Amino acid sequence: MSQRTLAGVLAVPLVLALWLAALLVPLPYVTYSPGLTVDVLAADDGEPRIEVEGAKTHTDDGTLLLTTVYVTRPERRVNFFGVMEAWFDRDRAVYPYEAVYAPDETRESAEAEAAYEMASSQDTAAAVALRSLGYDVPEVVTVADVAQDMPAAGRLQQGDVIVSVDGTQVDDPTTVGELVDAATPGEPVTFVVERDDVEKKVAVVPATVDGKNRVGVTMGQDFDLPVDVTLNVNPAIGGPSAGLVFALGITDTLTDGSLTGGGTVAGTGTIAGDGAVGPIGGIAQKIAASREQGAGIFLVPAANCAEALGAPAGDMRLVRVESFDDALASVRSWGENHDATLPTCERN
Numbered sequence: 409m410s411q412r413t414l415a416g417v418l419a420v421p422l423v424l425a426l427w428l429a430a431l432l433v434p435l436p437y438v439t440y441s442p443g444l445t446v447d448v449l450a451a452d453d454g455e456p457r458i459e460v461e462g463a464k465t466h467t468d469d470g471t472l473l474l475t476t477v478y479v480t481r482p483e484r485r486v487n488f489f490g491v492m493e494a495w496f497d498r499d500r501a502v503y504p505y506e507a508v509y510a511p512d513e514t515r516e517s518a519e520a521e522a523a524y525e526m527a528s529s530q531d532t533a534a535a536v537a538l539r540s541l542g543y544d545v546p547e548v549v550t551v552a553d554v555a556q557d558m559p560a561a562g563r564l565q566q567g568d569v570i571v572s573v574d575g576t577q578v579d580d581p582t583t584v585g586e587l588v589d590a591a592t593p594g595e596p597v598t599f600v601v602e603r604d605d606v607e608k609k610v611a612v613v614p615a616t617v618d619g620k621n622r623v624g625v626t627m628g629q630d631f632d633l634p635v636d637v638t639l640n641v642n643p644a645i646g647g648p649s650a651g652l653v654f655a656l657g658i659t660d661t662l663t664d665g666s667l668t669g670g671g672t673v674a675g676t677g678t679i680a681g682d683g684a685v686g687p688i689g690g691i692a693q694k695i696a697a698s699r700e701q702g703a704g705i706f707l708v709p710a711a712n713c714a715e716a717l718g719a720p721a722g723d724m725r726l727v728r729v730e731s732f733d734d735a736l737a738s739v740r741s742w743g744e745n746h747d748a749t750l751p752t753c754e755r756n
Contacts, residue, residue: 438508439486439494440501440690442697443476445674446641448657455640458661462635465661470668470743472657474641474650475676475697477690482513498720499696522646524552524566528628529647529679530639533654535631536683536732540655541662543634547681549578550630551601558624559612569602569630581627588614589621597623629681649688651679652707655732656739667736669743674698674724675707675735683732687711692719699724705742705750707735713753726753 448457449472458465480486485505486494494500509518535545551568554560570578573587574597591597596611614621637658641650653675660667676694678686688694691712698706699722708716710730717726727742728751729735741748 435485435488435491436505437486437491438480438503438505439490440503440693441478441494441497442499442693442700443478443690444642444645445476445697445701446474446645447471448474448639448641448653449660449668452640457640458657459638459640460635460658460661461638463662466664468660468666468668468670470666470670471672471701471703472653472660472668473672473674473698473701473703474645474653475674475694476645477693479508479690481515482509482518483515499693501690501692519646523643525648526641526646526650528552528630529649529651530637530654531631531633532681533639533651533679534633534637534658535681536679537655537658537662538633538635538637540659540683540732540736545634546632547579548630548632549581549584550628551625552628553626555624555626558622559615560623560625563610563612564599564601564623564625565603567603568599570627571600571602571607573600574598581629584625584627588623591621593621597621631681647688648678649676652677652685652709652729652732652735655679656735659736667739667743669746671743671746672701672703673705673707673739673742674701674703675705675727675729677707677709677712677729677735679732685709685729685731685735691716695719695721695724695726704746705738707738708753716753717755725750727751728753 449468450457491502494502539545549570551564551566554564554566570584572578573584574591576587578584588597593616596613599610600607601610612623614623639654676688678688687709695706695716703724705725705727707729708726710728713728727738738750742750
């Protein structure tokens with residue numbers, strides 16, 4: 409056997425081992441791919457995606473797309489070939505695992521957080537939309553999270569509306585912490601909460617942490633909606649990034665005429681109670697999905713504009729928005745005239 413033949417024979421197992429490693433060894437990366445788009449103005453199996461009780465609704469023959477991203481799940485690492493495939497695809501992206509997930513994050517914890525963020529974004533979107541239409545929408549204080557190793561565990565629940573603490577009405581999340589800290593150490597603190605539309609009293613004895621009373625809850629702000637708004641969206645879709653589109657869809661549903669002018673509008677962005685639109689992840693993948701659906705404009709949170717400009721948008725216009733009012737004005741103008749001048753994402 410010649411030296412060259414021997415070298416070739418010895419190299420075969422090494423090559424096979426390398427290929428096997430590339431196939432089986434997980435790499436610490438996460439891939440982003442274009443996800444589903446969902447028309448919030450349409451019906452799903454005959455059921456409207458936006459249902460409102462207590463106010464007159466209207467239809468729009470246009471399309472308003474909620475956009476999503478497929479993200480590698482926690483605890484599931486991609487192999488070498490998966491990373492390379494995403495790296496060379498102009499509509500996909502690769503990020504370090506630690507830039508997306510915490511070290512101890514699991515699929516279950518990620519899904520629970522995404523579901524809570526989605527529910528919260530829906531409530532905020534409804535509040536913003538109703539306020540823009542002239543409704544009075546009071547704010548309420550809610551339990552956003554309960555630490556499992558603290559006194560409130562098993563007593564207070566995520567989603568509880570805090571009515572009062574030790575007899576004092578509360579209307580701001582910081583007030584709850586102040587009232588708990590002011591309580592007598594070792595004595596129970598009485599919370600009056602609204603849970604499933606029923607008021608109940610819950611007594612919790614605070615723990616002492618760094619010299620202060622703590623019960624182990626994170627407080628949030630929610631809204632007491634004057635009309636019932638239900639958003640029927642696949643529960644597998646989570647996170648807060650659909651808030652802006654939800655707010656626009658609810659406004660359109662409660663307004664006579666077509667906000668979109670019969671066209672296709674797509675977008676993304678978180679929504680705050682004051683109408684501010686915040687940045688999201690996966691903007692390039694959402695633009696790609698919307699481009700394939702033939703959207704005429706894509707609403708881009710101002711903070712995402714620089715990243716959005718690097719995504720192939722085709723003929724779709726990238727419209728810059730900082731607030732719900734910005735987005736509403738732009739969609740309305742475009743619906744009336746597709747050639748209207750709109751605030752756009754531009755290179756500096």
